[in-house]
Amino acid sequence: MTRILYSLCGADAHRPFSPHAWKVVMALKHKGLEYTEQPTPFTQIPNLENGFSKTVPILRDGNELIRDSFDIAVYLDERYPDRPTLFGGEGGKALSRFVEGFSQTVVHGAIARIAIKSVHDTLGPADQAYFRSSREAIFGRSLEEVAADRQREIDTFAEKLKPVTHTLKFQPFLGGEAPLFADYILFGALQWLRVTDGADVLGKDGLLASWFERLLDLHDSAGRVVTAA
């Protein structure tokens, strides 16, 4: 059966960096499902699968096409119920939305402000033009003006992750004794930063750093294979 994950890359196809696609990489490996990854530059995404989605990740699973990382995780858990669960029950599925909310409304903005220039610089020429115009419209400032806040964002990053640190005082993963999709949600964000920019926001030890290292080790070091920027 054909199983393809369309993810996102810059000029180097071997350095996929989309936080949402990384969630799906980890989810597919968690379920033990073989797949081919097809990293795609921003401006070529509209050509994928006859224009199925404006954004990645997109998963082709045989005859099925699914977009959106959360919807893909739900699909995988329902389609392959005999493989390890991504949610640990209905309560875990519901609360994973809250982790997504935390990641997207607290963490993503901070990472975008840290890594915006690094992301830009990894892109090919067509993507650079698209990225600059779309992101400058979102921020209402030039990329360079956003990037001027980089060090301040790095300095305040661990403070924003206090809810994660609290959780790790009680258990090794957000999902408990073993990782669940909730861990991969935040992993995706931090891996996006690691691959594009490499800023050290978690420190060298402590609960956050050791949790992220454990996630990088998972599934034959699937995350670590792509080196830090």
Next chain:
Amino acid sequence: MTRILYSLCGADAHRPFSPHAWKVVMALKHKGLEYTEQPTPFTQIPNLENGFSKTVPILRDGNELIRDSFDIAVYLDERYPDRPTLFGGEGGKALSRFVEGFSQTVVHGAIARIAIKSVHDTLGPADQAYFRSSREAIFGRSLEEVAADRQREIDTFAEKLKPVTHTLKFQPFLGGEAPLFADYILFGALQWLRVTDGADVLGKDGLLASWFERLLDLHDSAGRVVTAA
């Protein structure tokens, strides 16, 4: 069987306000368990149950004594497995810790800065002296200096709850279609603010306000019975 919830009150025993005790009120009602609530002033807590705990909530369940709201919820779910679940599975239990982390590291501080003077003013004389000295030690400022930031904290409160708002775009409760302990964790914090201070931080409509109203309606309006300050 004797089942007693020791909670926290000021001069008026009919206005219990501890966020952690409110979580347990909702958890007990969720499980359909009868109990007697014994609201207790700060300075009398060390006398409860032969000095069992320096803080409330404390639950006496027959011969069992349990402290800490999360531990009490876990106890109730394990002791009464045939009644409605508080966690919706192991994943839900694990991720409830993350909601607790969010509540305690993001929400509680903001509420404390909004309501600190209101809480003080509801206490009896002995508790007022204890509260002032302990809280001024924590904040490193006088209660009045902390309270000077009240309006700014109110104005920025909804912004802090963006992860909750995100979740409510997909489902009526953090727990999904029905509430779980995770909902009660954040409810406890907001009820603490509602009972002591009454600041309008959620607005009159919108996803946050309607979610909180649904929680106030639950279990024969257990939360609404104590009126807003």
